[in-house]
Amino acid sequence: MTTRREAVHDTLRRNEGFRSAQDVYAEMRLHGAKIGLTTVYRALQALADNGQVDVLRTDDGESVYRACASDVHHHHLVCRKCGRTVEVAGPAVERWAEAVGREHGFTEITHTVEVFGTCASCSPSVPSSG
Structure with missing residues (x-):
């Protein structure tokens, strides 16, 4: 797993609920990460493809992500x-x-x-x- 993908995964693991890519990006930037929003989206997709994160669609169609506990x-x-x-x-x-x-x-x-x-x-x- 790439360092950036691991950093995105770590951000999700620190939270219990589902979070949007923008939320993950904002939190990472707040904590000093040098990462772009596109990289966050790519990392989230890779993590979802690998079964490491769950993805839900909100009522307005936005994808939100959560680290799998299982x-x-x-x-x-x-x-x-x-x-x-x-x-x-x-x-x-x-x-x-x-x-x-x-x-x-x-x-x-x-x-x-x-x-x-x-x-x-x-x-x-x-x-x-x-």
């Missing part, structure tokens, strides 16, 4: 408010994706599943009835 296939539960992310296994999703693919004659099935909600910390407290 090296096995997984899905994400993401808080819409704070961005907190939990990696989750989804065996039922795996079986469903394979079955749907076979049903329609597809092979080499891959998929991405992200589940969005509001985490307990960001949820308004529900008054108890009583």
Whole structure:
């Protein structure tokens, strides 16, 4: 791994949530890194291709990145408010994706599943009835 790619990866590992390339670039520059935005984009793409970072598309179509905590296939539960992310296994999703693919004659099935909600910390407290 190149030094710059490792520096981008280190920046992502210091944060829990998903970050845009611009956010990663800004943080790196703030800490004195001599790196261009194009280099950050290339590093993020290489890291994603190698399975070292997860990529999500936001509602407005922007790609955001997060260092993988696991090296096995997984899905994400993401808080819409704070961005907190939990990696989750989804065996039922795996079986469903394979079955749907076979049903329609597809092979080499891959998929991405992200589940969005509001985490307990960001949820308004529900008054108890009583």
